[in-house]
Amino acid sequence: ASRFVQMNLPEDFEPGLPEESLLDMSDKWILSELAKVAAEATANLDKYELGLAAEKVENFIWEVYCDWYIEICKTRLNGEDAAAADAARKVLVYVLDKALKLLHPFMPFITEELYQALPGSSETIMTEKWPGDENMKIWAEDCADFEKLMDYIKAVRAMRAEMNVHPAKKTSMIIETASPAAFEKGGAYLARFAFATDVTVTGKYTGSTEGMVNVATPDAKGFIPMMELIDREKELARLNKEMAKAEKELTMFENQLKNPKFVEKAPAKLVEETRAKLTAAQDKLAKLKESIAALG
Structure with a gap:
C-alpha cells in the first residue's frame, strides 16, 4: 500500500x-x-x-x-x-x-x-x-450512500462470478431503488467495479425483464441483460452439474443428522458444524435453482 x-x-x-x-x-x-x-x-x-x-x-x-x-x-x-x-x-x-x-x-x-x-x-x-x-x-449520509453502492457492486460481482462472465465483458443495467442519489452519484464506481456501460436509476422499473437477470440488495434491485454475455447452453450445463453436486452434499448432511447415533454420540461442535453445512447446502441449492430459472 x-x-x-x-x-x-x-x-x-x-x-x-x-x-x-x-x-x-x-x-x-x-x-x-x-x-x-x-x-x-x-x-x-x-x-x-x-x-x-x-x-x-x-x-x-x-x-x-x-x-x-x-x-x-x-x-x-x-x-x-x-x-x-x-x-x-x-x-x-x-x-x-x-x-x-x-x-x-x-x-x-x-x-x-x-x-x-x-x-x-x-x-x-x-x-x-x-x-x-x-x-x-x-459524514453519516455519504457513508450510508456509499455502503449501499458497495453492497450492490458486491452482489453484481458475485452474480457475474457465478455465471462465469469475463471481466472484460460489460453491460448496461437498470437499478430500481428508493435511494436514487447514492446510485446517481456512484456512476463512476458502477462503471469500474460493476462493469456497467450505462446505468438507468429509477424508483420503479415496469419494463420488460426478458433476457435479464436480477441482482437484489436491501436497498436496490438491478436488472441486467446478462444473457447477451454468456453461452446459455454451456451455462445451463454447468449449473445442472453444480446442482447435482449440491444435492449430493445436501443428502449426505441430512442422512448424518437423521442418524440418532451421530446426533447423540458425536461432539456437540461437530453436530453444530454439520447443521451449519446443511443450511449452507440448502442455500446454495436454492440459489442454483434461481439461476437456472433465470436462464429459462
Whole structure:
C-alpha cells in the first residue's frame, strides 16, 4: 500500500487534506471509517484489549483502505481531472499516515520505516500525536450512500462470478431503488467495479425483464441483460452439474443428522458444524435453482 501511494506522488506534493468541497463520497467514506477505527481502537487500548485493537486496525488497513479505497482511487489517479487526482493523493497519504500511527504499537519498526518515507514526516513516528478527534469527521449520509453502492457492486460481482462472465465483458443495467442519489452519484464506481456501460436509476422499473437477470440488495434491485454475455447452453450445463453436486452434499448432511447415533454420540461442535453445512447446502441449492430459472 505504501509503495503504491509513493509511486503516485509527484515531487512537489504537499500533504494535508483537501477542502471539503473537493472530497467525493469515497473520500468521505474512508475518512469516516478512519475516524471510527481510531476511536474504537483507542477505547480498546484504554481497556487493555490489545487483540481487539490490533484486529480492528488490521481489518481497516486490509479490507477498507487496500481492498476498496486504493482500488477506487486508481480511476481518479489515472484520469484527466488534475484536481480530483490531487484530492485522491492527499486523502491516500493522510489516511496512510494515520493508519501507520494506529499500527505503530503493534509493528513499531516497519511502521517507522514506512512513515519516514511519507512526505511531511517528522523525525520519528514515536513522538507524533496519536490519531484522535482532531479534524476527524464522520459524514453519516455519504457513508450510508456509499455502503449501499458497495453492497450492490458486491452482489453484481458475485452474480457475474457465478455465471462465469469475463471481466472484460460489460453491460448496461437498470437499478430500481428508493435511494436514487447514492446510485446517481456512484456512476463512476458502477462503471469500474460493476462493469456497467450505462446505468438507468429509477424508483420503479415496469419494463420488460426478458433476457435479464436480477441482482437484489436491501436497498436496490438491478436488472441486467446478462444473457447477451454468456453461452446459455454451456451455462445451463454447468449449473445442472453444480446442482447435482449440491444435492449430493445436501443428502449426505441430512442422512448424518437423521442418524440418532451421530446426533447423540458425536461432539456437540461437530453436530453444530454439520447443521451449519446443511443450511449452507440448502442455500446454495436454492440459489442454483434461481439461476437456472433465470436462464429459462
